[in-house]
Ligand SMILES: [Zn+2]
């Protein structure tokens with residue numbers, strides 16, 4: 001008979017898990033594997049609450065396996081290192097993002113693109129080769145192969161820096177890959193949530209002109225005054241959209257609900273690029289005329305490799321970029337999830353795991 005989650009590994013751990021598609025989280029005793037030669041054991045201090053956590057808890061992508069401990073914006077301190085570990089030592093501040101393993105041999109892995117490895121293992125809701133399950137960061141500790149652990153910059157706040165491990169790299173990587181970094185160019189950021197608000201800050205740090213494209217006019221003053229956007233476009237106002245047609249070089253589309261692409265494509269200049277990073281549950285309609293007639297490009301991107309994630313953290317540390325967060329205790333997570341479902345958060349919840357009773 002298979003062992004219970006609490007007994008399958010040597011190290012007792014405590015977390016909060018969803019048990020079914022109601023998505024309601026509750027305390028969950030489980031266990032973590034022995035710290036192997038290449039492993040780092042991390043005491044978790046903070047964990048960001050990503051929209052993927054909500055999708056997964058409620059099984060909205062149809063691939064959730066319960067019990068499910070979410071969390072892939074993990075920041076903590078190293079408490080143990082294996083004898084082959086060279087990257088870290090005890091007491092180092094570290095981060096763990098969306099993935100915790102990959103094959104290390106394929107073309108993707110060899111190009112530091114472990115995020116696209118066919119055998120990439122997610123930090124939670126993934127099943128290892130030996131049948132054991134990965135549990136995420138809504139928990140007190142985690143054991144991770146050093147290769148997938150990030151150095152957390154000294155001057156970066158641990159709580160507000162945590163969301164960069166998913167939200168930050170998700171917008172940084174496509175900007176680098178698709179060349180959306182030319183100083184003075186005009187970047188549109190569609191959707192002003194966890195991803196979008198970080199994209200605004202990174203875009204400004206890269207020297208771009210940044211316009212937020214959003215359905216909610218009430219976000220305008222905050223986008224401009226507190227996040228530093230240059231302008232704000234209400235995507236449901238046809239007159240304003242028309243006036244802005246053909247003015248943008250790039251758009252990063254962070255919207256994860258089903259939405260029309262035509263208004264966004266119309267905003268692009270000749271050769272403009274629309275890069276999507278949200279994951280709507282249903283396919284979007286792709287209008288071909290504006291693509292062909294404006295030689296425009298639509299692309300996608302999924303998080304980033306470990307090397308690039310470290311680069312992103314260092315870039316953000318240098319430019320004093322963190323997420324705007326609402327810090328919560330673990331027992332407030334269900335209310336936070338309800339608010340996240342209504343996009344009622346400025347802009348990321350982060351769980352103060354280290355000071356929560358699990
Ligand atoms: Zn995420």
Ligand SMILES: [Zn+2]
Pocket residue numbers: 102103104105106107108109110114117118119
């Ligand atoms: Zn691989």
